[in-house]
Amino acid sequence: MVLFLMVVFGLMLIESVWGQDMGTAFTYQGRLSDAGSPAKGKYDFEFKLFADPNLTSPLYQVGPTVTKENREITNGTFTVTLDFGTDAFNGDPRWLEIGVRPGPLADPNIYTTLTPRQKVTPTPYAIYARNSGGDNDWTVAGDDMYAALSGNVGVGTLNPSERFEVAGGAIEALDQENTYWDTLGSGVYGWQSFTAGITGKLTRIEIYYQDNISDTLTVNIYSGEGTGGALLHSDSMSVKSGFSWNWLYLSTPIEIFADEKYTLEVEPGISSFGTWAYGVEDVYKGGRANLDSQYDFAFRTYVTNPATALAATADGNVYLAHNDDGFVGIGTENPRTKLHVTRPSGSAILFVEGEGSGKLILGGSMHPVDEKYFFISGYGDELGFGIINDSFSHATSLMTIIRNGNVGIGTNIPAADFHVNSNATVGSNSDGSIIFGFAASNHLTFDYNEIQAKSSVTDETTLYLNYWGGNVNIASGGGAIYTPSLYNTSGGATSAYVKVDSTGKLFAPTSSARYKENIRPLQDNFEKIFKIEPKKFHMKGNDWEEIGYIAEDFDQAGLNNLVVYDSEGRPENVRYELVSLYLLEVVKEKNESLKKLEDQVKTLTKRIEAIEANLKK
Known part of the structure; x- marks a missing residue:
């Protein structure tokens, strides 16, 4: 007798009744041939589960040995139910060993072990996944497993707002506040209602308080407006003497919901002079003080929620660290900024490439040949900007900023606030708008000996020197200031001077009657x-x-x-x-x-x- 097993349908989960716990049994279907023909009749089966495809030591057997006797086989096809217990499938690989013998033969009848052992497909591992979750929210299709429900999936949050959301650490946010107050009495306490703007855990409250001694107050929080609702929390709050904001972290944070009203009540301690500051202008519209509907005590509330570390939205977007304080690290477990990227030695940190466009490389090396792409690189006390080649192996530094703030163009050791290691031209050589250079006669050149600042070609020229105040020294070393010539003397010398009018503008005055009117004698x-x-x-x-x-x-x-x-x-x-x-x-x-x-x-x-x-x- 030659027995041969061919798996036809493989492994399938046995579905549980809705509302009951998922079991650990699964079905195994196959086709058995005997002497080259499909087996027919009754057979006994022996099933063992191993953690290795070949080793036979009992140390490698997982779970009990399962026997199925006198199983009727028609046309070689058989189906059995197997159960190796809850710990059989923990995510590690498993192999199934099958022994077969004809059922009607008289005992002793030895099982024939079929080879090779059958590697277990992902289906029984779904038992591990489903039982560990304790629900029936997952569906298995072949080698794939997916969520059966169409809603959002959350990790670390009970209220995922996106298709897939992973919550990080908790983030505290200011929710409601009234910082306006204009009245301080003596022994004024009571309650202040407020309307929550954020759903989450109320973790901290603050009040603006005045007293001549330090004291301990009682703080109560109620649902609804006033103290007639359910008491949600009661705590003791230490307050300082003087005028100041005092805060209380709730010993047990309470769940509050957006758009719902709540009431914060403050009860006095041993002092009869302390007072909760309040305003009478109805500035806060989300509630009121018990003193009057127009009054509001000075208070703040803080709500804490898990911050989103990773989320995938329904429209295909993915975002990380979706909060004010969250950091994202690539290559580091301790990011210190919004995006903190580290790299192995010698490789680029970031390479951004657009199809048909330029490239941006961050963190390339610094060797001067074969310029192709722009890079930004920090090394020691320097921040370099330059061009790098296609293989990221050679680069030319074009601009350098060093730790003391000096900026260098054409040099990586700038010796001044702004150091250009060559000539610098602003404008074309034909008009020479501004030219900087090292020649003694060409330190600074302005075309046509003028400085202009215009908003358009036709506007009048305007020049501001020390616009916000301070001294402006012109020719302070003994030189002269020349203005455009109004007329020339017989000797050909320029004769003109400059005045400042009532608006602060400079002008060259004239004494000619041609420019004057209403001329009359001065009487004094x-x-x-x-x-x-x-x-x-x-x-x-x-x-x-x-x-x-x-x-x-x-x-x-x-x-x-x-x-x-x-x-x-x-x-x-x-x-x-x-x-x-x-x-x-x-x-x-x-x-x-x-x-x-x-x-x-x-x-x-x-x-x-x-x-x-x-x-x-």
Whole structure:
């Protein structure tokens, strides 16, 4: 007798009745041939499960030996139910050894062991998966297993919001708050209702509190508005003396739900002076204080939920660390930033390539040949930007930033804040807009000797120097400042000067009547200028002594034309350039008086001469 086994249907799970625990039995189906023909009649079977395909030691047998006697076989096909216990399939490989003997033969009748042992297919392993989960939410199809339900799958969370969501550590978030208060009394306590905005665990509350001593308060949390609802939590809260925010981490966090109302109650301790600060303007719209419907105590609530570490959405998106504090690590178990990537020595950290476009490489090496792709690389105290070749083996550094903040172009050892190891041109060589270089005659060149800042080609030129204040030194070493020529003297020299108008703009003034109107004589008592005396003084914040006039003296003397006033009408500056105008008018007046005196002297001289002539006679 030659027995031969051919597996036809393999292994199948035995489904449990809905609502009952999943069993450990499974069905085994096969086809047995005897002497080359399909077996027919009754046969005995012996099944053993092993952890190795060949070893026969009892140490490698898993579970009990299962026998099935007098099994009727028709056309070679047979089906048996096997059960090796709950610990038989733990995820490790298993092999099934089958022994067969004809059932009607008289004992002793020895089993014929069929070879080779049959490797167990994934179906019994589904027993391990399903029993470990304790439910019937998984379906097995051949070598595949998938969730039978169409909802979301969560790991570490009871409320997955995406198709597949893995929860990380818990994240605490501020939920409700009222920070406005305008009233502090004495011995004011009570309750404040609030409407939760986040579903999760209420883990912390804060209140703004005033007292002259440290104290211990009682804090109660109720469902609904007021203290008539269910008491959800009660705790003791230590508060400091003075004015401050005081917080309490709940000894047992409580589950709260978004859009539901809750009430925070504060009961006094030993002090009769402490008070819970409150406002009377109805700033917080999600609840009220027990004092009045328009009043709100100052409070904050914090809710904690598991943070999403990994999620796959229904529309095909995948995101990591979906929270403010989550970090993602690649190549490291301890990420310190939003994305922390480490690499083996000598390899690139990140290689980004777009079809038909450039490439970005982070962390390439630094060898100067065969430029192709852009890279960013940190090494020691340097951060380099440059070009790297296709094999990532050679690179040229184009720009370097070192630890002290110096930036180098064409050098990896910048010796200044901005160090260019070559000429630098902004604009084309034809117009030479700005050129930097090392030649002594070409340190800084502006085309046509001008500096322009325009918003368009037709706009007037504007230049700001130290716009936010401070000194601007121009030609402070003894040089001169030249303005465009308005006219030339007979010798050909430029003659013009610059003034500042009331808006702060520089302009070159003109004295020609061609540019003036409403011309009339200036009427004033010019001799008032004699009332002014020069002063010695120190400018506030300076140590050196100066001399000059005081604007208030001119104002009090009625010399308003010689004073510049600020927007509030206060004397600000003396118009020194106009002082000479008043002095000239005084000189003219004195000159007229002098002429009169000279005429009187001449007249008196003639009269004296006439008298002297008569006396001689």
